[in-house]
Amino acid sequence: MLVSISILGILYVMAMVFLALFKRCRKFALWTGLVAVAVTLTAMTVTGSQINADARAAGYDSADDQRNATRAGITDPAIWRSQREAYLRTWAAEKAQKEAAAKATKDQESAQADATCRKDFNCWSNKFNRAATKACSPQVERAAKNNFEWTDSFTAPKFPRASINDNGASITYVGDAIKMQNGFGAWVIMTYECDFDTVAGSAVAIRVNPGQLAK
Template identity: 60%
Template sequence: MAFALSTVGMTYCLGMAVLLLFRRTRKFAFWTGLLAVIITLPLMVVAGVQIDDEAREAGFQNAQDRRDAQKAGISDPKLWSKQRSEFLSKWRSEELQKDAEAQQVKIDAERSSEAACKTDFNCWTNKFQRAATKACAPQVERAAKNNFEWSDSFASPKFPRALINDSGASITYVGDAIKMQNGFGAWTIMTYECDFDTIAGAVVAVRVNPGPLVK
């Protein structure tokens, strides 16, 4: 009885959820739906307890144990008790195998995607540009003997140029979006290069020289 009532309650709640989409019925659906939820939740708990009790009376451990037996095609609780471990172990092994296969498919897809990206200049250099910018910029700043000032923007990044080295193992990012002040207070635009290791995800070397990039 509780199971039937909880099913009706859930169906009613879903109906009210649909009515919430319409302005004219929104208020009615909210309050009656809330009341239905308050009534349905205890009924669902009672229904679950009743289903478990019925399964135990039939000779099973609980409702889930009974469903497992049905999945195995066994209706006799005594027979199921003898073969339970075997079936559960088998299903667990199958589940682990499926998870392993799914994980391998994911790994293969990622490798294939990375291999394709590696052959595309824009894809490969863009892939590491954010990490390289974060790691390289502070080291470029350390080259300043006095004050420095960045002039990059969203449309003009710190490292607008790049050069791929060693078949993609490293990338040299280049830019000139910084000015450094000398000891006399004069500002000079500086060109900087940063060698970024794509495997280790770390800076290899930084070079800073006076003058802007040659356009």
């Protein structure tokens, strides 16, 4: 009975969420939905407690313990208690093995994707542009002796140009989207370069000089 109430409650809450999309029904959906959530959570809690109680009455530690026994194909609680640890160790080892295999497959696929990307200039330089912008921008700013102002935009990023070094281990990103004030208070457009280590994911060195990039 409680299981049915829980299922109906979940369905009702989902219906109220949909109904809340309509302004005319929003108030009704909100209040009745909150009541349904309270009733459903109560029913689910009571149901879970009852299931655990039934499992303990049958000789198991909990409902999960009973489900594990069923998974092992054992219906006698006493036999299950004597073999439980062995089964749990076996299942844990199998899970760890599957996770390790999945990770190895993912790592291999990632390595293959990186190898393919590294051969493509646009792919490799774009891959690290965001990280380089985040790492290099503060260092460019620190090169300013006075005030500075970035002039980049969505269509004109901070580092629009790049050159790849050491077979992709390092990328030099270049831009001129910043103005810095000189000692006389005049604003000067600056060109900056940043050497970004693609392995360490960090800025290695920057160079900032007056002037604009050639178009």
